[in-house]
Amino acid sequence: MTGSEIQQRETADAVPTRRLQASLALDTLLGSLGLYSVIPVLGLLLAARSDGSGTAVVGAGLFCYTASAGLSATLVNRWLPRLDYRRGMVGAVLLSAVGFGLLPYTSADWALCGLLVLAGFGVSLHFLLSRVLVAEVLSDSIGRNRVFSLLQIAVNAAATIGPFVANLLYSSSNPQVLMAMVALCYTAAGVVLLPGLPRGRSPLATSGNWPVSRQILLRTLRDPAMLRVVLTGTLGTFVYAQFYSAFALYVGREFSSAFLRSALIAGPAVLIVLLQPVMTAVSTRLLKGGTTPVDILGYANIFFGVSMVTLGLALSPVVGAVLAVLVFSVAEMAFGPMISTAFAGLPIESSLEAFNLRQVCWTTGEALGALMGGSVFLTLYDRGDGRVYWEVLGIVTLLVTGLLRWSARRAAART
Template sequence: MIAGTALAATGFGLLPYAGGAVGSLVLLMTAGLGMSVHSLLSRVLVAEMVGDAIGRQRIYSILMVAINIAASVGPFLAMASYRGGNTRLLFTVVAGCYLLAGSSLLGGVHPGLRMPVSATRWPISRITLRASLQEATARATVVATLVGTFLYAQLSSAIVLLLADEIASAPMRAVLLATPAVGIVVLQTPATAVMARLMGRGMPPFIFVCAASLGFGGAMLVLGSGLPPAAALVTAIVLFTIAEPFFHSPVSTAFAGLASASRLEVFNLRQVCWTIGEALGALCGGTLFLLLHRSGYGHIYWLVLGISSVITLTPLITGLRKKPHRPGVDGCQDEPAG
């Protein structure tokens, strides 16, 4: 985890001195690798140290609140550090933040901890991959995460493009884009209380992932409904804001509870699912939507996404009623590894 923050600090700190596109790309990949390593292992650490799904959910929720407080403050800190086209101070501050984060781990994490061992030399073994396709809860968790991250990526791609075209007021655009981050800070605690109570009654975490993804899908349907653009955008972002507290942290909780000999592997699987969904979602949102929108058919894009999410996710939720709850698999209690 410390090495990850150090890599991110190196990549961002040297970015102003890259001297070209190739150098910038290498440094951004370095920073991205460091961020990915830290993100992965921080979630593995929680899964290793906290033994029950409700406890993990609470910690992952606190993590999401902290991330979104930082996301709310970060842009203002960036504006204050950006001086007349010179990015050196800005990226020095960014690198310093990553170094500070890494150094905080020296006092906050017991030095005797060791990273959990993977079952094979591969990041994700064939056994884990096979289980994720064959076991119902694992399969539902993977599918819901892929669909949810694909839809969530529209918020930073297609919806941003639509905002730029339809909302003339820059402050209004800024408020709408900041609303989901502020919403996490305000709503995550009560949402976690609701999820903890329902999980205590036996509801598996992937159900929250499915429900939140359906909320994102509902936002897509609103955008394709023919409402005036401003009203549709405001309504869609409100739906995103309400659904988001039930998505991000439950994804980690759901993967942490999957039956596997190695939590490192299941979190590698989480990282793969998240990255594929987010990357494909951003790609479609930045290309396919733009093409359709400029041709006057942008509503078709939103309707296809919304209807597809309902068709994909509803059977995952309704299927819960047909199967008895199994504690170790559904993630409310852990079975012994192996």
């Protein structure tokens, strides 16, 4: 570690954390409002702007954005330590503002996809740097989890408002109005960041040029505690992805009421806004009592599994879906902040490298989960066997979670 890096770490407590939290919360709220105002109509916008390829550019564009938002920041890993947080995070939201804001002004498929890659890169870079900054400024799991919970509330508050903004402002003949609002949200997010971000502070460098070095990967495979965090987090992300793939398809096929469909999909976001502080208090009490972050992730995965099993029971579709949403929401309230807390606490010197590992695990689980939810579930549902999918997925989730818990207790008994 260089002298400047040591000085950065030693002065971590000097960062005004209350001001930082306020800036991050407002920034996350505004940026997420922009994102969730465009995501519901992004496919429609791409189809309307396309120069003739139709549905092809819709799929390609959505893929470009999703892949870029998930992993693109890790591709510039070697340059991030040279970039201080102020320039990096403010620059990131401005890149998203430019990428989304220019979409209505081009019809070339390559340009549409390129702008979405740019917007996704901004989202990816901002997410990575904001979480790394929290991990470096706050040294304990309780403090980190409180901030990550606050950011989750901001994201979900925006997620409840964004679709209404999209429906109000979007017009296929004049998408400039909505996209100007989206660009303005991201620009405002950059402005509110400035008062809270430390000056001249950069992420600590990773142990190699790769986002996650070979040394860290080998250590993860050899260290049962680190491996449990990776496996538990990836499993939870895989099941979490079912809500926005298989469950969304199920709701769309099963219920004719537009209001009921919207209520079920928006349910977790609304409940998180209302009840996340309660879950944060519960998690804080558990952490103070000696429960580890990976244990709480395991509890969340149990709730994820139960929500899947609930959908497979012989209940009326409405009752089963409502109960599943309630249980799923509890799981998401615990899982969302805690996965960042768990990875921040890994014995990896660079928080940047720890969160690169988190991004790889999250993207892998989410991509595979969406693939399963969008293909296997739909195939079984069309055959009349949709319940089998939910039952098998729920039972496997509970069994794997139980196996990981058993291995943790066995390892603890040996020490």
